[in-house]
Amino acid sequence: MVRDDLIIVKDLKKYFPIRAGLFGTKGVFVRAVDGVSLTIKRGETFGLAGESGCGKSTFARLLLRLIEPTAGKVLFDGIDLFSLSKKELRKLRRRMGIVFQDPKSSLNPRMTIYNILKRPLEIHGIGSSKEERLNMIIEILEKVGLGEEHLNRYPHELSGGQQQRVSIARAIITKPDFVVLDEPTSALDISVQAQILNLLVKLQREFKLTYLFITHNLMVLQYISDRVGIMYLGKVVEIMNTRDELNLGKVYHPYTAFLMLSIPAVDIRERRRDKIIVPGEVPSSINPPTGCRFHPRCPFAKEECKSKEPPLLEIRRGHYVACHFPSITEEKLTPYVEERMESIRRLLRGGS
Numbered sequence: 001m002v003r004d005d006l007i008i009v010k011d012l013k014k015y016f017p018i019r020a021g022l023f024g025t026k027g028v029f030v031r032a033v034d035g036v037s038l039t040i041k042r043g044e045t046f047g048l049a050g051e052s053g054c055g056k057s058t059f060a061r062l063l064l065r066l067i068e069p070t071a072g073k074v075l076f077d078g079i080d081l082f083s084l085s086k087k088e089l090r091k092l093r094r095r096m097g098i099v100f101q102d103p104k105s106s107l108n109p110r111m112t113i114y115n116i117l118k119r120p121l122e123i124h125g126i127g128s129s130k131e132e133r134l135n136m137i138i139e140i141l142e143k144v145g146l147g148e149e150h151l152n153r154y155p156h157e158l159s160g161g162q163q164q165r166v167s168i169a170r171a172i173i174t175k176p177d178f179v180v181l182d183e184p185t186s187a188l189d190i191s192v193q194a195q196i197l198n199l200l201v202k203l204q205r206e207f208k209l210t211y212l213f214i215t216h217n218l219m220v221l222q223y224i225s226d227r228v229g230i231m232y233l234g235k236v237v238e239i240m241n242t243r244d245e246l247n248l249g250k251v252y253h254p255y256t257a258f259l260m261l262s263i264p265a266v267d268i269r270e271r272r273r274d275k276i277i278v279p280g281e282v283p284s285s286i287n288p289p290t291g292c293r294f295h296p297r298c299p300f301a302k303e304e305c306k307s308k309e310p311p312l313l314e315i316r317r318g319h320y321v322a323c324h325f326p327s328i329t330e331e332k333l334t335p336y337v338e339e340r341m342e343s344i345r346r347l348l349r350g351g352s
């Protein structure tokens, strides 16, 4: 039986202990991921966005069990990820890959490209001879737009874009089902970003990959993802379908609306990394606000928002929102967001 959902996440939590310091802060935790439930469908690109520190990378690392959870469950193709033994986990890891933001620090500078790509094959016992592995390596290099001539080079002898192509090759050489892309283009020149995005789209089709794509850049998500989840202080506050609605304009959470309104419309083409600016400070995830975590920054917050945490509810088919008053955003912010997104799209298409 082929399941529609490749990954099912249930109430996942990761609290990092803070070292007991001068003031005896024992028992204090950063709630990096604080109760996230969602599913990632087979073959889709699930985009994840939100301000720095909201827990995106921690969430991704949990899905690959690179770190252990504090609580919660992840089913990977029906397999309970956190109940696996080390040996079983190693076997399952063949079906997962990850590409990090900065290829320079994620590729070992002392290894040649050949050796970097040979490692995953060795770890998973793929290929029966040296020759067979070499052929696999050359084949994957060609798939990512590199060639045999790169085999004996070291990462520093490649451009940033080429380095990221190697990272991608390393992530998919075991023919995984699921690949986490953690800001895979944010460290690259703007001209290279589009090439890498196009490569990722091509590879997804060819290898039937499922992506979790993390980025600060909402326009990138608009371009590449099927669904988008917005995180705020360890929680998912909105999940929407970008394919059905054709754009990211229709939003119901004030935080999502502010994220979108803060995309710079004028210099979007030039910016290397889009900084998200939402009014107010991000509160600490050590002591998150009561009720709705966004209430101290929300211009529409009412009494209820301060005391009662809003659950993530399906407001329209496939569209989930964790807000007590989504109609206020719809009325007061959505029209501006839609207008802004349209003008950005026009700009990106090359208009004025």
Ligand SMILES: Nc1ncnc2c1ncn2[C@@H]1O[C@H](COP(=O)(O)OP(=O)(O)OP(=O)(O)O)[C@@H](O)[C@H]1O
Pocket: 016, 017, 030, 031, 032, 050, 051, 052, 053, 054, 055, 056, 057, 058, 059, 285
């Ligand atoms: N190993 C760790 N030990 C302690 N705290 C951590 C650890 N890893 C992450 N954190 C904290 O958990 C929170 C979430 O971090 P995370 O890296 O997941 O955020 P992020 O959304 O990926 O941010 P960015 O957009 O900057 O990459 C932050 O407050 C961070 O400082």
Ligand SMILES: [Mg+2]
Pocket: 056, 057, 058, 182
């Ligand atoms: Mg991160």
